[in-house]
Amino acid sequence: MGLTDNIVVKDFMFCAEHGDEYCHKCCCDHRMGNNVRIEDELGDMSEFFEFEVEERQPINAYAHGAVVAVQTEESYECESHRKVDCEKCFDWVAIIKKEAETIEEEGRWPTARRSWTVGAVDVGVEA
Numbered sequence: 001m002g003l004t005d006n007i008v009v010k011d012f013m014f015c016a017e018h019g020d021e022y023c024h025k026c027c028c029d030h031r032m033g034n035n036v037r038i039e040d041e042l043g044d045m046s047e048f049f050e051f052e053v054e055e056r057q058p059i060n061a062y063a064h065g066a067v068v069a070v071q072t073e074e075s076y077e078c079e080s081h082r083k084v085d086c087e088k089c090f091d092w093v094a095i096i097k098k099e100a101e102t103i104e105e106e107g108r109w110p111t112a113r114r115s116w117t118v119g120a121v122d123v124g125v126e127a
């Protein structure tokens, strides 16, 4: 904790090297701290988070297009709009809410399983 460099993108903290909110390599898990930052905005969604809020799918800032802002070099902007803390690209609340909705539908946090299932359809021909 605190030994590695972190970056902050729209109030959320990620490891600087991988852009991960939860990173095995850097031994960091910023989800708890990040959750607190959007607590108010989540509001009515909090019911979903009572059980597994710390277990939500970690967000990767770089996967959402975060790049170092040229002017400041301390902030991060989005690749698409070149906007620091872009509300469209870094809408963590929306991302987490979407996840929560999926949980409500499936009764669990979404995993990579869905894409695996899609791949399995093609493979299934061999039987």
Ligand SMILES: [Zn+2]
Binding pocket: 015, 016, 017, 018, 019, 020, 023, 024, 025, 026, 027
């Ligand atoms: Zn990392």
Ligand SMILES: [Zn+2]
Binding pocket: 078, 079, 080, 081, 082, 083, 086, 087, 088, 089, 090
């Ligand atoms: Zn953007």
